[in-house]
Amino acid sequence: MAKKKQQDTLSSEEKIKEAARKVFMEKGYAATRTRDIAEAAGINLALLNYYFRSKEKLFELVMQEKLSSFFGLILPVLQDPASSLDDKIHTIADRYISMLAANPDLPLFVLNAMRNAPKKFAAMLKGADHLLQSAFARQLKERNPHVAPEQLFINIMSLCIFPFAMRPGLEVISPEIGATFNVLMEERKKLVPKWMRAMLKVK
Amino acid sequence: MAKKKQQDTLSSEEKIKEAARKVFMEKGYAATRTRDIAEAAGINLALLNYYFRSKEKLFELVMQEKLSSFFGLILPVLQDPASSLDDKIHTIADRYISMLAANPDLPLFVLNAMRNAPKKFAAMLKGADHLLQSAFARQLKERNPHVAPEQLFINIMSLCIFPFAMRPGLEVISPEIGATFNVLMEERKKLVPKWMRAMLKVK
DNA sequence: GTCTATAACCTGATAGAC
DNA sequence: GTCTATCAGGTTATAGAC
Numbered sequence: 001m002a003k004k005k006q007q008d009t010l011s012s013e014e015k016i017k018e019a020a021r022k023v024f025m026e027k028g029y030a031a032t033r034t035r036d037i038a039e040a041a042g043i044n045l046a047l048l049n050y051y052f053r054s055k056e057k058l059f060e061l062v063m064q065e066k067l068s069s070f071f072g073l074i075l076p077v078l079q080d081p082a083s084s085l086d087d088k089i090h091t092i093a094d095r096y097i098s099m100l101a102a103n104p105d106l107p108l109f110v111l112n113a114m115r116n117a118p119k120k121f122a123a124m125l126k127g128a129d130h131l132l133q134s135a136f137a138r139q140l141k142e143r144n145p146h147v148a149p150e151q152l153f154i155n156i157m158s159l160c161i162f163p164f165a166m167r168p169g170l171e172v173i174s175p176e177i178g179a180t181f182n183v184l185m186e187e188r189k190k191l192v193p194k195w196m197r198a199m200l201k202v203k
Numbered sequence: 204m205a206k207k208k209q210q211d212t213l214s215s216e217e218k219i220k221e222a223a224r225k226v227f228m229e230k231g232y233a234a235t236r237t238r239d240i241a242e243a244a245g246i247n248l249a250l251l252n253y254y255f256r257s258k259e260k261l262f263e264l265v266m267q268e269k270l271s272s273f274f275g276l277i278l279p280v281l282q283d284p285a286s287s288l289d290d291k292i293h294t295i296a297d298r299y300i301s302m303l304a305a306n307p308d309l310p311l312f313v314l315n316a317m318r319n320a321p322k323k324f325a326a327m328l329k330g331a332d333h334l335l336q337s338a339f340a341r342q343l344k345e346r347n348p349h350v351a352p353e354q355l356f357i358n359i360m361s362l363c364i365f366p367f368a369m370r371p372g373l374e375v376i377s378p379e380i381g382a383t384f385n386v387l388m389e390e391r392k393k394l395v396p397k398w399m400r401a402m403l404k405v406k
Numbered sequence: 407g408t409c410t411a412t413a414a415c416c417t418g419a420t421a422g423a424c
Numbered sequence: 425g426t427c428t429a430t431c432a433g434g435t436t437a438t439a440g441a442c
Binding site for chain 2 (some may be wrong): 008108110111114115130131147153157159163168170171172173180187191195
């Protein structure tokens with residue numbers, strides 16, 4: 001109801017954008033009808049095109065926003081030469097798990113977006129690429145020269161993000177996980193760094 | 204070309220099913236047009252409905268098939284009381300990574316299917332649920348009573364499956380990973396069990 | 407800026423000939 | 425079984441009144 005009140009005071013443009021975030025995240029681009037967005041925004045269909053010209057342009061706006069928040073969280077951490085490796089791992093785990101607990105649909109949305117429009121994604125990220133030249137990769141390599149830093153980077157991403165992507169499946173396979181999911185994720189903020197430290201010792 | 208020849212000798216029904224697997228896996232349900240499938244199968248649109256009645260029924264057929272191969276690989280391993288914990292971990296890692304290397308679109312397809320139709324997924328899996336009562340969960344708990352077995356189950360799934368789901372993103376973030384992806388995944392068949400053993404010691 | 411009405415197009419599905 | 429032609433309904437986007 002706090003949300004409802006807030007929405008009533010937003011401009012039409014902002015109401016549409018907010019509704020678009022919600023519906024696109026829940027259903028994806030193809031399954032979303034502009035009518036759904038207009039209805040969720042409490043405005044008319046024509047107004048959507050008045051402000052955003054087309055479904056595709058509105059989607060790109062949302063996608064850009066979501067990709068930014070998804071990667072904006074991690075890229076500065078990876079590239080910071082001042083912080084230690086352990087600090088980086090802790091910060092990434094803590095921030096990602098917090099963010100995804102608040103935005104459970106984000107992982108699948110981002111994964112689909114990257115797959116369906118890799119070129120747009122690349123254009124959006126230029127300048128932030130070359131993970132293997134980052135401070136993080138260098139520190140990983142120093143700590144454990146036996147395992148490629150790519151592997152350990154993949155691991156921290158996997159351990160933080162994948163649980164949210166497979167949540168619906170987990171809830172079916174094990175009702176107990178469904179019931180305690182948020183608690184489990186909260187625990188992982190401390191467990192992931194511990195596991196990463198253990199993995200760093202593996203040759 | 205072996206594939207092309209094979210397709211020419213298939214029955215129309217099988218050609219349609221094969222094309223449906225391909226197109227649905229690449230684009231998902233909503234973005235796929237029955238015309239795309241018909242074209243990929245080299246047959247007429249009407250024939251698709253003649254054999255499968257509707258787009259939705261055809262999709263469910265494909266989905267059932269894919270979910271079976273995705274979970275059929277792991278559930279028997281989890282429930283086998285005879286094999287050791289280390290054997291289970293090794294088998295899961297080896298089979299999943301091999302299977303996903305051959306079917307790179309499978310993870311995202313399954314994740315989307317589970318999210319969009321959790322009830323169908325649950326119906327498809329009844330009898331195979333209750334992970335926490337499995338031999339795997341019991342063995343995890345014995346080996347490390349300090350960490351919930353759910354957490355370690357989530358970890359092995361994450362480490363095996365997620366790299367394939369985020370491959371398109373990885374290729375943008377780091378061109379080097381894109382170039383050596385298959386090699387990295389092959390290495391992980393041995394690394395994932397090592398990492399899991401290391402994580403099992405963490406309290 | 408916001409609405410109603412409608413144009414223009416696309417998609418799933420079927421009828422009916424062969 | 426397989427095709428062409430077409431229907432019925434839905435979808436995006438716009439025209440035009442207010």
